[in-house]
Amino acid sequence: MSKMAIRWLYRELPELITKGILTQETAERLRHYYGEVKSVGKRVAMLIILGTTGALLIGLGIILLLAHNWEEFSRFTRAVLSLLPLVIGQCLALWVLWKRPGSGAFKEGAATFLSLMVGASIALISQTYNIPGDAGTFILTWMLLIIPLTYLMQASMPAAIYLIGITAWSGTYWDNPLKAALFWPLAAITIPHFIWALRREIYVLRTSILSLIMIVCVSIATGFSLGKTWQGSWVIIFPSLYSIFYFLGWLKIGRITTNWQRPLRIVGAIALFTLAFQFTFRYVWQYLDKDYFGMDRNISDISAMPDHIITTAIVAMAMLLFYDNVKRKNWMVSLFGAVPLLAIIAYSIRGESTFLPLLLFNAYLFVLSVSRIIFGVRNNNLAIINTGMLMLAVLIIARFFDSDINFIMKGLAFIIVGAGFLATNLVLSRRMGGAK
């Protein structure tokens, strides 16, 4: 149950007791069962947001000031200048750790500022000594020097900067999967922080932003580092990745799914639908085995190993979470997360005919959207009904304009969709009639 719901319940309790619906004892037991609802005041939340934004802006401002490149300064002055902001940032952070170890706002702000100052310092030295334009080394040095701050200062902003940084770093190795794959172990360093943030879900906004940044970074880095040694494997990798996000978004941690998981759930669902929708088009399957962007590497090559291992791990995790949800009979969630499984099937049968994958995904999206509508009707949830209808409409419109399919197939598809609609309506009207 969400925090909001528990809070609502607690507000209701006194009235329920006075009206004699609950006894004092049951109310106490309810309180005991759900536990205390921790929350930060609005003021503290504002302080954290303002403090972090302020630190971020000042830090970036200092970087820009140094980027101007003051010609008249000697090398010695520049050396002092490059260390000065860094040391100030460190003193600030130290003071916070010493005097205000309990203040989230101070810690987040100081850690953010220090993270940026480390970058400013290395950048100014690069400038002074005309260090070659090897962006990768510059970024990686910077990131490795700031990631400990996430843990020592329990701050999320250094983790966010770090994730963005290592993504950019892996981007500089987009043509070298062996190096780009190092993104994954590097990213794994932030996992304990995520778990920590999850346990203390009092800073909901902070962790939501962090998880959103994580999703974007991991998505981009997947594009850089995976699927380059095995042609067409992206049709399995990306659905697996997003289904993991989606399933994690539903995972119950201590009886509740927390608000920070919402980005995972929403982005995961949208991405899964978009991918499945894309897979209903012929061009995806037609050009899957064609050679593009220089993917001429040998699969058995040793440099392909990290790609294969990480890909296997991602797909296995997606399958495991899918199995877990099926076992627990979470049908709606499982159905959404079935995209990677279907992608594997479609990938293996595409050799028979390009039509089979298309049929598979058209049927899947049809079942998915209709079952969503039914589920929504059953639970009187208009939002779910509407998203289901929208998904169905997108599918139908796409098929109408899909000129790749011949008229017979198009006609048949339309008849099937139409029949499906009629059947759905029939079932729904019967059910509603029964309810009356």
Place this chain on the structure above:
Amino acid sequence: MKSRIIIGLFLCVALAQVVTPLSMIATRESVIKNGAQFKFKTAPIDPYDAFRGRYVALQIEGDYVPTVMGVKLTHGESVYALIDIDSEGFAKFTSVLTKRPREKPYMQAKVRHISGDKVYLDLPIDRYYMEEKSAPIAERIYRRHTQRNRQDAYVVVRIKDGFAVIENLFVGGQKIEDAVKKERKS
């Protein structure tokens, strides 16, 4: 107790954060002080780096060597480029080795690409940082010079044990900073 450990660990991290830039400074200062001086002919052009400021990219003349028989080089591989001085006093790359040379002056570089019988090098002297308004002026000065067929831009580099640090950029016989200053006055 716990906060003491955290502060202790923080101090270690802080030390690493200070030592990294300090060691970057120290290595380069030592090269500038003790390294041998070379002049490389170059062509400066003006791109932009958001983080580290504005610079002129240096296109070193003759940034390639003939391919070596029997040595297979790959893109991105670290090599040692041997340096010779020509009759005009400018440095030139003569060949590359995969093992660190003993005596001859050399510069650490990477293989950019191999085309025909030439190995093109990624040299660690590819940019010269300038004040933001100076960089475009520097490029303009250089262009004017090349139009009059006086390709006389060169970069002065200090090298010690293969590690190269740029000292100055010269166009038309004067330091680029001085040339920019004159240009601004006129």
